[in-house]
Amino acid sequence: MSDRTCLIVMYHYVRDTTATSFPDIRALPPQLLAQQLDWLQQHYTVIDQAALEAAACGHAPLPPDAALLTFDDGLVDHYRTVFPLLRARGLRGTFFIAEDACAPAPRLLAVHKVHFLLAYLGAEAFGRAVLRACEAIGLPRTGSREVLGRDHWDDGGVRAIKHLVSYELPFDAADRILDDLFAGHIGDAAAFARELYLAPAMIREMAAAGMAFGHHTRTHRMLARLTAAEQDAELRGGVAWIRGMTGQETVSFCYPWGGPQTYTRDTLRILRESGYSVAFNTVRRRMQPEDQRYELPRIDTRDLPPYTASEPAPAPAFSAEEA
Structure with a gap:
């Protein structure tokens, strides 16, 4: 096994949804996270x-059977549940x-408006x-095209509406529609955001305890839909934003949606020019020696025990450098 091979695991919501107003949010229950950590610690370093980053x-080489834990979207779950574990x-x-999302006055991201409206209304x-x-x-409605890396656990109806809102509709139209639906069915988006995301003080506390933070864009827009100037923004x-809150020397990046x-x-050019250390996508396989450092693959928590018996079959390699 190469000393640069690593299993990079991706998590999002970690919560007991039965104790919330949105039991249909697809989340990892805390007890299953604990079981998965048991399994990872038994089989990986x-x-x-x-x-x-060093590897x-x-x-520098990695230890045999290395694994890295990554958590997306800056959810308060990560402070209340993941951090103590x-x-x-x-x-x-x-x-x-x-x-x-994680500003002193947070704004509810469109991706999470979609998640909670789906959970509240149904697809x-x-x-x-x-x-x-x-x-x-x-x-x-515009014509759809296949996008690699889409969520393979969603059923057809959920995939279709997520694709329409996130991949097809103009951003301003999607924002207007989601704002109206969220206000009409769930309530005040600003108040909801204050309860959903990590506050700056939480981030500083976690960083002081050794947790690392990476950037996930400013607004969680799909970068491929933006001009180069918009991506730069x-x-x-x-x-600088992450360093200012955490004092970290290096800052990594994670692509929204990730395919x-x-x-x-x-x-990729802007990431290099901006000084990011590495970046992660959602290609479902282990990191290999030949992987570009701005296209490191990750697999989802549901690809591993206790959800499955073993790791998934590797996905084919793909690089935006070659597109």
């Missing part, structure tokens, strides 16, 4: 972000945060509401 940049086990994780009702809103503003300030067709060669 769980490393920290610094060790991963990805060719500066990791600290009790002497483990460290890498947490990816978006600027709008069929939410889909009908979005299509009615599109018709009301004279916006025809999403990415350029992230290193290799959700970013471009311009994205």
